[in-house]
Amino acid sequence: MRVELPNPLAEINGVKRRELYHKLFADAVVQVEIPEVLAVPRSAVLSPGAAPVLYVDKGGGAYEQRRLRLGRAGDDEYEVLDGVADGERVVTQGGMLIDAQAQLNASANQQTGEGVSGRDFTGATNALPP
Numbered sequence: 657m658r659v660e661l662p663n664p665l666a667e668i669n670g671v672k673r674r675e676l677y678h679k680l681f682a683d684a685v686v687q688v689e690i691p692e693v694l695a696v697p698r699s700a701v702l703s704p705g706a707a708p709v710l711y712v713d714k715g716g717g718a719y720e721q722r723r724l725r726l727g728r729a730g731d732d733e734y735e736v737l738d739g740v741a742d743g744e745r746v747v748t749q750g751g752m753l754i755d756a757q758a759q760l761n762a763s764a765n766q767q768t769g770e771g772v773s774g775r776d777f778t779g780a781t782n783a784l785p786p
Contacts, residue, residue, distance in 0.1 A: 657686065659684075661676065663675055663676045693727065693728075693735045693736075694735070694736045694740070694741075694742055695730070695733040695734060695735050695736060696710060696733060696734055696736055696740065696746055697732060697733055697746075697748050698729075698732060698733060698734060699748050699749060699751075700746045700747060700748045700751065701724065701726070701734055702751050702752065702755055704726065704729075704734065707723065708723070708724045708726055708734075709721050709722060709723055709724060709755075710722055710724060710739075710740065710746050710747065710751065711746065711747040711751050711754050711755070712740060712744050712745065712746055712747070713744075713745040713746070713747060719747060719754050721755075721758065722739045722740055723739055724736055724737075724738065724739035724740065725737040725738040725739055
């Protein structure tokens with residue numbers, strides 16, 4: 657962050673000079689107010705680019721894929737604008753395994769001519785509240 661400060665002339669012992677020296681550096685703490693938002697860990701979001709998704713734990717080893725609309729990205733979390741509700745348990749580890757199994761299931765169902773929902777999947781992984 658860059659900050660510009662006034663640097664008036666001051667007379668010290670009969671010599672006029674600036675109060676702050678040229679190329680002076682300082683450490684500072686910046687406090688900002690951030691509103692509370694719904695956020696999920698970055699590890700929960702698959703393909704954070706054009707079509708971000710995550711998996712919600714539906715219980716009993718079943719998971720549901722959700723498309724997300726993401727807001728701001730933090731160091732460890734993404735702000736979620738749409739796609740998951742407060743209190744829902746989201747998969748934070750193993751999401752890629754669930755996604756791969758879902759794609760295999762969808763491919764097998766297409767080959768056998770069965771209907772494909774493309775939404776609910778069964779697998780095992782860690783799930784945490786958002």
